[in-house]
Amino acid sequence: MTPDDISRRTLAHYEQTADAFFAGTIDHDVSQNIDALLGAIEAPAPYTILDLGCGPGRDLKNFTQLGHKAIGLDGSSRFVDMARAYSGCEVWHQDFLHLQLPPETFDGVFANASLFHVPSAELPGVLDKLFNTLKPGGVLFSSNPRGDNREGWNGPRYGSYHDYDTWERYLTAAGFAPLHHYYRPAGLPREQQPWLASVWRKPVC
DSSP: OOHHHHHHHHHHHHHHTHHHHHHHHTTOOOHHHHHHHHHHOOSOSSOEEEEETOTTSHHHHHHHHTTOEEEEEESOHHHHHHHHHHHOOEEEEOOGGGOOOOTTOEEEEEEESOGGGSOGGGHHHHHHHHHHHEEEEEEEEEEEEOOSSEEEEETTEEEEEOOHHHHHHHHHHTTOEEEEEEEESTTSOGGGOOEEEEEEEOOOO
């Protein structure tokens, strides 16, 4: 199966379950992740944020309410329509494997529960495009299900489940400098923290 086949099959799942996904995630509290991104940006506010894999638009609305300019991007056409309607933001319909992003445009990229769908062989190319679309000094936030570096199908969705050391190698190879990382949900034993969140900066020079 080619990477494009993997992407189409995963996106088909989201197309078919968009309403249920919206209902099941609209009340999720990801303020810790939003604060981690915004707190690391050193440019003067308001910021221009790319919500990569924005889904139905929950976080786009949050960024906008905080006074920032947020643009969404998703590979699911249903999510794109829902996000536009829910957030009122501009939302781009793009597959992660074929990103077309403007250079040095964003102060931050918010990749919350999205980049793990990228097959590891395709990840360097995706990260390179995210690096290039950030302004110098800009920040990338990612949150992914952590694992032992295996990848494959989890039901109808494909996922790559990296530990921090492997994820760091991918990000630093793309040119990013690590700022900090943490595990979610907060306050639980590590075995009950399935999410690995990390914050990265594009060097100024």
